[in-house]
Amino acid sequence: MTDTAEFPPESERPAGWLRADQIASARLWLPILYVDAVPVRVDDSGDVVAVGLLLRVTPEGVMSRALVSGRVMFHERVRDALVRHIEKDLGPMALPQIPASPQPFTVAEYLPTPGVTPYHDPRQHAVSLAYVVPVAGDCRPQQDALDLAWITPEQACEQDVQLEMNGGQGLLLRQAMAHVGRMP
Amino acid sequence: MTDTAEFPPESERPAGWLRADQIASARLWLPILYVDAVPVRVDDSGDVVAVGLLLRVTPEGVMSRALVSGRVMFHERVRDALVRHIEKDLGPMALPQIPASPQPFTVAEYLPTPGVTPYHDPRQHAVSLAYVVPVAGDCRPQQDALDLAWITPEQACEQDVQLEMNGGQGLLLRQAMAHVGRMP
Amino acid sequence: MTDTAEFPPESERPAGWLRADQIASARLWLPILYVDAVPVRVDDSGDVVAVGLLLRVTPEGVMSRALVSGRVMFHERVRDALVRHIEKDLGPMALPQIPASPQPFTVAEYLPTPGVTPYHDPRQHAVSLAYVVPVAGDCRPQQDALDLAWITPEQACEQDVQLEMNGGQGLLLRQAMAHVGRMP
Amino acid sequence: MTDTAEFPPESERPAGWLRADQIASARLWLPILYVDAVPVRVDDSGDVVAVGLLLRVTPEGVMSRALVSGRVMFHERVRDALVRHIEKDLGPMALPQIPASPQPFTVAEYLPTPGVTPYHDPRQHAVSLAYVVPVAGDCRPQQDALDLAWITPEQACEQDVQLEMNGGQGLLLRQAMAHVGRMP
Numbered sequence: 044m045t046d047t048a049e050f051p052p053e054s055e056r057p058a059g060w061l062r063a064d065q066i067a068s069a070r071l072w073l074p075i076l077y078v079d080a081v082p083v084r085v086d087d088s089g090d091v092v093a094v095g096l097l098l099r100v101t102p103e104g105v106m107s108r109a110l111v112s113g114r115v116m117f118h119e120r121v122r123d124a125l126v127r128h129i130e131k132d133l134g135p136m137a138l139p140q141i142p143a144s145p146q147p148f149t150v151a152e153y154l155p156t157p158g159v160t161p162y163h164d165p166r167q168h169a170v171s172l173a174y175v176v177p178v179a180g181d182c183r184p185q186q187d188a189l190d191l192a193w194i195t196p197e198q199a200c201e202q203d204v205q206l207e208m209n210g211g212q213g214l215l216l217r218q219a220m221a222h223v224g225r226m227p
Numbered sequence: 228m229t230d231t232a233e234f235p236p237e238s239e240r241p242a243g244w245l246r247a248d249q250i251a252s253a254r255l256w257l258p259i260l261y262v263d264a265v266p267v268r269v270d271d272s273g274d275v276v277a278v279g280l281l282l283r284v285t286p287e288g289v290m291s292r293a294l295v296s297g298r299v300m301f302h303e304r305v306r307d308a309l310v311r312h313i314e315k316d317l318g319p320m321a322l323p324q325i326p327a328s329p330q331p332f333t334v335a336e337y338l339p340t341p342g343v344t345p346y347h348d349p350r351q352h353a354v355s356l357a358y359v360v361p362v363a364g365d366c367r368p369q370q371d372a373l374d375l376a377w378i379t380p381e382q383a384c385e386q387d388v389q390l391e392m393n394g395g396q397g398l399l400l401r402q403a404m405a406h407v408g409r410m411p
Numbered sequence: 412m413t414d415t416a417e418f419p420p421e422s423e424r425p426a427g428w429l430r431a432d433q434i435a436s437a438r439l440w441l442p443i444l445y446v447d448a449v450p451v452r453v454d455d456s457g458d459v460v461a462v463g464l465l466l467r468v469t470p471e472g473v474m475s476r477a478l479v480s481g482r483v484m485f486h487e488r489v490r491d492a493l494v495r496h497i498e499k500d501l502g503p504m505a506l507p508q509i510p511a512s513p514q515p516f517t518v519a520e521y522l523p524t525p526g527v528t529p530y531h532d533p534r535q536h537a538v539s540l541a542y543v544v545p546v547a548g549d550c551r552p553q554q555d556a557l558d559l560a561w562i563t564p565e566q567a568c569e570q571d572v573q574l575e576m577n578g579g580q581g582l583l584l585r586q587a588m589a590h591v592g593r594m595p
Numbered sequence: 596m597t598d599t600a601e602f603p604p605e606s607e608r609p610a611g612w613l614r615a616d617q618i619a620s621a622r623l624w625l626p627i628l629y630v631d632a633v634p635v636r637v638d639d640s641g642d643v644v645a646v647g648l649l650l651r652v653t654p655e656g657v658m659s660r661a662l663v664s665g666r667v668m669f670h671e672r673v674r675d676a677l678v679r680h681i682e683k684d685l686g687p688m689a690l691p692q693i694p695a696s697p698q699p700f701t702v703a704e705y706l707p708t709p710g711v712t713p714y715h716d717p718r719q720h721a722v723s724l725a726y727v728v729p730v731a732g733d734c735r736p737q738q739d740a741l742d743l744a745w746i747t748p749e750q751a752c753e754q755d756v757q758l759e760m761n762g763g764q765g766l767l768l769r770q771a772m773a774h775v776g777r778m779p
Contacts, residue, residue, distance in 0.1 A: 069253050072301045076258045076354050088490040089509030117256045117352055120336055120344065122456040140508055141457030143543050143591045144516065145334040149776060150356060152304055152329075160304065161776070168301055170260050172334060175511050214778065221773035223511045224701060224713070226766065272674040273693030306640040324692055325641030327727050327775045332696065333592060345592070359695050398594060405589035407695045408517060408529070410582065437621050440669045444626045444722050485624045485720055488704055488712065513704075518697040518724060520672055528672065536669055538628050540702060 070167040077171035078124050079151060079212070080111040081219040082133060084193065085177045091223045094199045094216070095182060096208075097132060098190040108192070108207045110216065112171065121145055121172060129176060131185060138180030147172040148222040151215050162211030175219050196225035254351040261355035262308050263335060263396070264295040265403040266317060268377065269361045275407045278383045278400070279366060280392075281316060282374040292376070292391045294400065296355065305329055305356060313360060315369060322364030331356040332406040335399050346395030359403050380409035438535040445539035446492050447519060447580070448479040449587040450501060452561065453545045459591045462567045462584070463550060464576075465500060466558040476560070476575040478584065480539065489513055489540060497544060499553060506548030515540040516590040519583050530579030543587050564593035622719040629723035630676050631703060631764070632663040633771040634685060636745065637729045643775045646751045646768070647734060648760075649684060650742040660744070660759040662768065664723065673697055673724060681728060683737060690732030699724040700774040703767050714763030727771050748777035 069075065082095035096108040113128035115121060122141050129139045151171040153164035162171075184191040198204060200220055205213035220226040253259065266279035280292040297312035299305060306325050313323045335355040337348035346355075368375040382388060384404055389397035404410040437443065450463035464476040481496035483489060490509050497507045519539040521532035530539075552559040566572060568588055573581035588594040621627065634647035648660040665680035667673060674693050681691045703723040705716035714723075736743040750756060752772055757765035772778040 065256060069257055072249060073253055073257065074260045074299050074301060074303075076260055083511060085509075085511055087509075088488070088494055089511050090490060091511050115258050115354065117258060118338060118340065118343075119258075120456070121334060121354065122458060126456055140545070141453075141455075143451060143453055143457050143459050143545060145336075145592050146330065146332065146516075146590065147334070148330065148512065148514075149774070150305060150329040150331070154302060156302065159302075161779075170299065170305065177508070177511060217778060218773040218776075221770040221778070222514065222701070224513050224770075226769060226773070227713075267695060269693075269695055271693075272672070272678055273695050274674060275695050304640070306642060310640055324729070325637075325639075327635060327637055327641050327643050327729060328700065329776050330700075330774065332698075333590070345595075361692070361695060401594060402589040402592075405586040405594070406517070406698065408586075408697050410585060410589070411529075433624060437625055440617060441621055441625065442628045442667050442669060442671075444628055483626050483722065485626060486706060486708070486711075487626075489702060489722065513702040514698065514700065515702070516698065518673060518699070520697075522670060524670070527670075538667065538673065 074168045074170045076115040077169045079171045079173040080125055080129055080176045082176055082178045091196055091225050093193040096192050097188040099188055107209055110212050134183035134185055136181040137178045140177040142174055147174055149173050149218050161214050164210050196220045197227045200227055258352045258354045260299040261353045263355045263357040264309055264313055264360045266360055266362045275380055275409050277377040280376050281372040282376055283372055291393055294396050318367035318369055320365040321362045324361045326358055331358055333357050333402050345398050348394055380404045381411045384411055442536045442538045444483040445537045447539045447541040448493055448497055448544045450544055450546045459564055459593050461561040463559050463561050465556040466560055467556055475577055478580050502551035502553050504549040505546045508545045510542055515542055517541050517586050529582050532578055564588045565595045568595055626720045626722045628667040629721045631723045631725040632677055632681055632728045634728055634730045643748055643777050645745040648744050649740040651740055662764050686735035686737050688733040689730045692729045694726055699726055701725050701770050713766050716762050748772045749779045752779055
């Protein structure tokens, strides 16, 4: 649920962006709508052969892995939010195949209180529509991400990868692999 | 997208409810998370035999039909919001069978500008997770609803019923019937 | 549910194909597994902008429209059956984006007795897993199809198109449009 | 994929049942349509609190756990096959809540050759539509099952339970838990 592009300089903000104090206030008393995208490579039969995870270093200097994730803005369609966040994190040449249907494979409820659901975000109550998104093009990590690592579905479910994911995104990744029939 | 129970007297409000000015403000710059429930009667094989629609009279004196619909509150799970809104609209004895999976059959995006999506809400940008919910018990319309009418899936898709639904809920109802295999 | 490529000359048959008498016999006492694919064109946000329908002339000289449809063979994965039938009907350059998940948007049960379900196939009891499949390449109708017509989602749901589809495929097409949020 | 009720004495067979030699023959050259049901107990919010697994002893004397599973017969609807197999395995008082939608949470492809998919059935190529089915009533194991054990979703995903399941049903069970948001 890292949203590092949430607050660019005000002059660069498109319509629909909030001031930092507005979103900080809303986060105290409203669920915030998010999208989570699991970027995958597929073969000619649509079978998932690799999963892309963003590598970041936390302020504490710990390596972490993350899905593509971000907020849906006012007056933005869910599918446009998916395009925007994938472009933000994977670059403009990723060529994502956004699902034709708005039906997500699951809904992840990140609550500020741990333990109510398997997902957790200390900053807010985020409700995220989760999609598996095949990307056909060239992916380059953007912004604060160090790297984009492509791993197999089996590796994605292994303990060491799971431990490097935060807030329940490791679970969400395994749910994605279960949905595409590639959980080991 | 009628939310008649949105603002009960302040003394009766549970934690998580907003002041009217807070939600009015947020509606100007954030998508608001909703749930839509299509209440149905099913037979022993799970086949939908009837759909329940709320009958209301608009302030202009026009009869309208509506699905069960309402906002998800801060720190409330989607499944608990479904229970709360079904109880609010159908009464405490409806015995809803809330889906085990959080996967909605679709996501309805009600935008304040008509025509961007097939759904429209002049007050706000509401993003609604839509579920078909079998109810096994006794349903009594509550609050401002005049009646709860049970009609067949075929009738639900007919022109005259569709014309009495607002904001794209007629389409959402037909999508629900398509999902359960009962669109004529 | 036209399967014109079901019985090529025996010498051309790959492993897994049945003799005509074997499949004729099985059709009397077993449900036969099918796939139905709704070929679509999507924009950069994944929104469906066109639907492809095969045009055929029935033995009685009547024009009909059809989805891509066909049997799943012994030892063939569902996703490989989708690839094969799309290639069979749309040609080898269609570049279909087979869904990553095996979850169909619905299951169409074509029974030999009309009226049990909304689908009907006088020859057999076919149970078909239905998928929406974006195609990115050049589509050329193959075999017995006269043409492949691209129409809008709205046109796909209109009466005159619906009347040219058989066995409940018109309904299945509308269910597909409901699933992708493009039913008028 | 145990189908112990597949061949009752001929006099007891309803229409649609096959002779043993017919099904044995078809299994050599056709995919056979199955349903898999994961019986669950849910709370008032629809959240899964327990999973029911059948306990059996294999001919080799090994304890195994299984989902409710069985073939779809000729001219039988998928939802009626679900009712029949749940009644067969859990008894007539189980009160299953068959899903209103025919959309399965996944499709499990049990191939006679191991390794092509994660599912395996040495006897046949079975393609199974998989559903999570809440049961509200009294469940009594029938036929050859020794017991029906209710365990938590977390226990269902543990190594020792998984090892007692065959043919990939352990994976299918974990996919079901992923789908309902209850995978640990």
